[in-house]
Amino acid sequence: MIMAEDQEIIEYAQAHTTIEDDVLHQLYRETNLTTVYPRMLSGHLQGKFLEFISFMIQPSRILEIGTFTGYSAICLARGLKPGGMLHTIDINDEIKDVALRYFKKAGLEHCIQLHIGDACSVIARLDECFDLVFIDGDKEQYELYYHEAFAKLRVGGVMLVDNVLWGGKVLPGCRDHDKESNSIRRFNNKVFEDNRTAKILMPLRDGIYMLRKLGN
Numbered sequence: 001m002i003m004a005e006d007q008e009i010i011e012y013a014q015a016h017t018t019i020e021d022d023v024l025h026q027l028y029r030e031t032n033l034t035t036v037y038p039r040m041l042s043g044h045l046q047g048k049f050l051e052f053i054s055f056m057i058q059p060s061r062i063l064e065i066g067t068f069t070g071y072s073a074i075c076l077a078r079g080l081k082p083g084g085m086l087h088t089i090d091i092n093d094e095i096k097d098v099a100l101r102y103f104k105k106a107g108l109e110h111c112i113q114l115h116i117g118d119a120c121s122v123i124a125r126l127d128e129c130f131d132l133v134f135i136d137g138d139k140e141q142y143e144l145y146y147h148e149a150f151a152k153l154r155v156g157g158v159m160l161v162d163n164v165l166w167g168g169k170v171l172p173g174c175r176d177h178d179k180e181s182n183s184i185r186r187f188n189n190k191v192f193e194d195n196r197t198a199k200i201l202m203p204l205r206d207g208i209y210m211l212r213k214l215g216n
Helices: 004-015 022-034 043-057 071-077 093-105 119-125 139-151 179-193
Strands: 061-065 085-090 112-116 130-135 153-162 197-202 208-213
Touching (some): 043 130, 071 093, 130 139
Parallel strands (some): 085 112
Antiparallel strands (some): 153 208
């Protein structure tokens, strides 16, 4: 739950962050007006964070699990090296038209490949070595996504995993034990214990786990 003072802090941070361009602002508005769960969209503050990370890494290949309406894909793709490619995967084919339309509006249709289907099946078919991975799909599948994506992340590459605080439901004193909360708790513990990575869990929005692959 976001308290009033927390919302004020978020609004202050957004007010001191480079504003959304017209394309992202239009996508944000359309997502909020036409989708059932608009909170699934990354949004201004997190979108800028993803864009910054991508520009710093300057990846040739990016993997995203969980496209939704395409906001985060646009932010990530802007940091690609010339000739680079972002592969984004979503199980829901209803998002396809919106996402593709905004990829084109952003001038990024040439460097974003949208795959509709089961993420693990799609990843298995991709003959790529990724520099950057962003996971924001089905929370109950996070451990499986991690395993599949880690195998195709280069040593030194970065993985970002969204919603790892899950509204505070992962905290030790929380009494919520629904499937998604339990899955994210297990995932967070697994990542923390994985000595193949350096990691930091950041309380940005709903929590982002940021990992750097040290070895196989």
